[in-house]
Amino acid sequence: MARWEPNARERLQAAALELFEERGYDRTTVGDIAARADLTERTFFRYFTDKREVLFSGTEEFEKLIVSGVASAPETMSPLDVVVAALAASSPFFETRRATARKRQALIAAHAELRERELIKFTRLAGTLVASLRERGVAEPTAALLARTGMTLFQNAYERWIEDGKKRDLAHHMHASLAELRLLTAEPASAKPRRKASSGSAGG
């Protein structure tokens, strides 16, 4: 019988992370996850299309944050700053996930099928960014370059955020990544090599 289950999504996610840690990702089935969460498999599939999706269920919310962030950015803001501001606006969303973010990332790094799913999600997010920038009147090849650059900055910031012992938020790391990219692109061709390139203020 389908009935309302309080916090079913969150219970399933917590159960999945527990089980992935206890017995490994490969040896955990959807049935195991549902049982641990005291729910049915049928309920699992109302929330997630497959086992992988348990780790990526926040993507749609993140996507909405990006779209509204780009749409609401001031007219006078440069396109790259719009992209960075929109991605940085997701900072509170990620803050609520800090406790599990590191475990989740280690799982993804260890499983090719999860890395694939993550790459596809990033590509989808880049596509969303392109569409949002087009809405603002940014031309096509520039929009694609901006979107990919934004995702590059996000991935860099996310890795620094996960490792950050000082627990500074994602917005901090987005701006640190942007500052570093500005430094890297500003360097003239004749500049001295940066043998010990600084990790700026972003390191953990």
Place this chain on the structure above:
Amino acid sequence: MARWEPNARERLQAAALELFEERGYDRTTVGDIAARADLTERTFFRYFTDKREVLFSGTEEFEKLIVSGVASAPETMSPLDVVVAALAASSPFFETRRATARKRQALIAAHAELRERELIKFTRLAGTLVASLRERGVAEPTAALLARTGMTLFQNAYERWIEDGKKRDLAHHMHASLAELRLLTAEPASAKPRRKASSGSAGG
């Protein structure tokens, strides 16, 4: 009987592209490809691990070009210029593939399993770039940011190269993409919005 087949790799690739066009990617089997190339399935699997790989067999050669490009760049060159120069050095390699590049890209765009494979190849190339930059003494988070930025510029340049009616080479488009990124990152936060962002000299 295994025997030496002249240009087996190239014959298989040409046969695959022909068949993908004639009857569609999904309806073409490895057996079909081998038969069209007048070779055996066994020979096919000596060159490619699966049907997808026929479209990605140049990756290793491209990877070697990147590694040697980074290693041989002048000491005084800035890290981003090193990355761009190494990727631009692959220009002749891609020029020999210009005739089929557009068809190949349309196939990839139309099939999720090919897009996945392409994403994985790009991630692998970014990893190679990181390792090569580490060899030059570039620190870890900076190396990752540079590698992803390089792949972003490459993807952008590749798309422009494919669409370029004037047939300018990939090196031209790499430098045009870098010039555009420099423009985008140089813009101050208070700049006027670029409602009609120019595609620079890179458009087709």
